[in-house]
Amino acid sequence: MSMNTVPERLAALRAAMAANGVAVYLIPVGDPHASEYLPCHYTSLTWFSGFHGENSNFVVTRTESALWADGRYFVQAEKEIAGTEIKLQRMGEPGVPTVEEYCANALNEGEALGLCGLTASTALVNDLKKALEKKGASIKTLNLEDELWTEGRPALPDTPAWILPKEYAGFSPAEKLDQLRSKLKELGCTAQFVGKLDNLAWLLNLRAMDIECTPYAMAYCYVTPSRAVLFINTARVTPEAKAELEANGITLAEYDDVLKFLAAETEPQTVLAECSTVNYAVYQVLEQNPALTVKDGIDPLLMMKGVKNETELAHTKQAHIRDAVAMVRFQIELESRLAAGETLTELTVDEILHKYRSADDKFLVESFGTIAAYGGNAAMMHYHATPEDHAVLEKKGFLLVDSGATYMDGTTDITRTYPLGPLTEDEKRFYTWTLQSHIDLAKAVWLDYCECKMIDTIAREPLWRHLINYRCGTGHSVSFVGNVHEGPHSLRGTNSVLMRPGMVVTDEPGVYETDLVGIRIENELVCVHKADNQYGTFLGFEPLMFVPIATSPILPGVLDKDEIAWLNDYHRQVFAKLAPHLNDEERSWLAEKCAAIGC
Structure with a gap:
């Protein structure tokens, strides 16, 4: 057939x-x-x-x-x-x-x-x-x-697996395993089956390129008080990685042997296996093994890696500065080629971005497929231009560019909406409201009992005032040298996690009017401690990403004094942080883009 x-x-x-x-x-x-x-x-x-x-x-x-x-x-x-x-x-x-x-x-x-x-x-x-x-x-x-599905089906990935050095990760695999074992003890468990690739990658500092734009290896890990067994296609583990894993107390077993191994386990354990991330085939085998008591619960690794350690934060700040320099060079080239009358498409955007990002010696891969969406295409939140279906850029309206990269020292995610020429009143209005939402979240301060879903409403309120909403979260957590979306926290109406200092989250409100326009402005933020006083502990955000935000589309009289002060202060920081990495011509371009605005 x-x-x-x-x-x-x-x-x-x-x-x-x-x-x-x-x-x-x-x-x-x-x-x-x-x-x-x-x-x-x-x-x-x-x-x-x-x-x-x-x-x-x-x-x-x-x-x-x-x-x-x-x-x-x-x-x-x-x-x-x-x-x-x-x-x-x-x-x-x-x-x-x-x-x-x-x-x-x-x-x-x-x-x-x-x-x-x-x-x-x-x-x-x-x-x-x-x-x-x-x-x-x-x-x-x-x-x-x-x-x-046998014909033409891609094979299982088996890219080389390697270990992220401790100088970037902050802790060795052995140290992280010790941290996990003490967490498991607190939870009344002796063992854990780790199924989720981002949690496993963080735990063992293990990296590969098995998934497009995501530097992880297809693997499982079974952790007990005395053992850690990594199930992976062992042929793809580099000799250096194998030696390092073994030196950190980790045994290697074949990926395909996981069910057989768990069925044959005789050492009694209370095993934590998170139902939302452990597949049903594995869970069934764990449940059917009389030596094992299975306990469902939130994977403690999620919070352990969700709060970035000091080493990770220091490195990711450096990665974001270099990424911002690439974004500036991209914008300069885009503007000059359009001004010269070249025919550019949404696909050209991806090519220019890749050229500047991949020139960085710590560059690994884009952190997701670049979303370059012109005009009405941007109304589709996850639109991707293809060689068969893409738009030519015109000297009017908006170009939305959502992109990022993973480097050896951090993962980035940024969106800017660029005016390419004359704008309609609606386009200016939607842009200004989106920027207002972005700024209100960026400068938010809250007491530490506030759940993520409460913080999410701060960003939506300026749009809600105009009876507009966006059908997605306001922000997501970003991994360290990993996937661009992670948990446990995200700014959305259903997330009840408490934000904690060291958590990284995106700030990306938007307006999406089908077939007309899509606008999004996105930075990565880090949660920081603001103050302790008689009322409790106050938290807030600081930006990690420093790239100019277009000011020409802003409608006068909409942003309040505090919002204008935030934007001008942000642009002062952008210039101060990026100028040392730019040549004279680039610096004068940046000074213009970062010029303060009045009310």
Whole structure:
């Protein structure tokens, strides 16, 4: 059977479902490690449905199929599934069923839902079980993705694995393992199964290039009081890394042997395994082993790496200065080439940025695919220009550029919205309101009992006043030499984590008017201690990123005195920090961009 189109692939999937006795099949966006960005080998949801977004699920029944996408992807999803039978389920919108409700409705008593235990998180399976129990339906683990997607499927990644030196990381793997073991003791556990790649990378200072733009290795780690076993394709571990891991008390085992190893474990342990990040196949084996008591709980590594240590912070500040210099050089080149009448596209933006960033001797990789979006394209929050589909830049309107890089000493994420020529009144208004939101969060001060979701509202309030909102968080945590999105904290309406000094977070409010305009202004901030007094402990933010913010689109009379003072002070810092790294011509350009504005 030909399997070149989505309808053909769905027909083949339904035939395999029937042969395996499952009435419904669920494909999550996922790999065995609950990764946000996936190795190409695990992009099954895209292969079967045509949709390229994150944080989604695809369900196929005997007669219909449905795709769940969040607000960032509504526009993109509609385009990508157009012309197929697939129905878009807009997550979080009124009247839209959850994946669990939909699956339960689609199943009759005694029927089974199929899914791959390696790519489904235990938390997802537990939620499905609850919903299906009421219907008398069950879950069957099988891997129809592997069975059907054989032709042209990318291999499992196996890039060389290496160790980030302690001079950058601040602590050795042995020291971090000691920190983890004492945390586990506090939690009443003796062992932990680490499934999430960013947590594992931080714990062992392990890096590779298995995922596009994300310097991690596909691996698991099992930690007990006396052992730490790293499950990885051992052939790809450099001899230096192997020696260093062993010197730090870490044993190597083969990646594919993890289930066999856990099933054969005889040493009694109380094992912490976080349901949201440990896959169902692993969790089942842990639960079925009589020597092990499994305990679900938040992975303590999340908070341990979420609060950056002093060494990480010192290095990341240096990385951000060098990244800012690259951003300045990019903007100078962009402006001069446009002024010279060259034809530039959204793709040119990525080329110029890469040229300046990759010239840095500590550069590893872009931290995500550059989003260069001109005009109405910027209304799609995660728009990506392609050689087949991209816009030519014109001398009017806005160009939104969201980009970043990972260096040996830090990871960056920055967005600027550049005016390329005359702007409409609406464009100026939306830009000014977005900047107001950005500044209000950047200069916020709060008592340390405030949860992230409370701080999130500070950024939204200037837009809410005009009855506008953005369908995403205001900010996310950024790893140290790692993935561009991490936990445990994020500035969004659902996050109840308390911000703590040393946490890094982005400040990126925006206005997205479908097909018209998209505006976002983003810096990375670090949470700092402000003061202790009779009222408690006050916290605030300091910027990590120092790049000029366009002032020409600002509507007079909208920003208040404090907001103008913040912006002028920010630009003074930008000039002071970057000028020493620039030549005379670049410095005079920067002085102009950083000129103070009045009210």
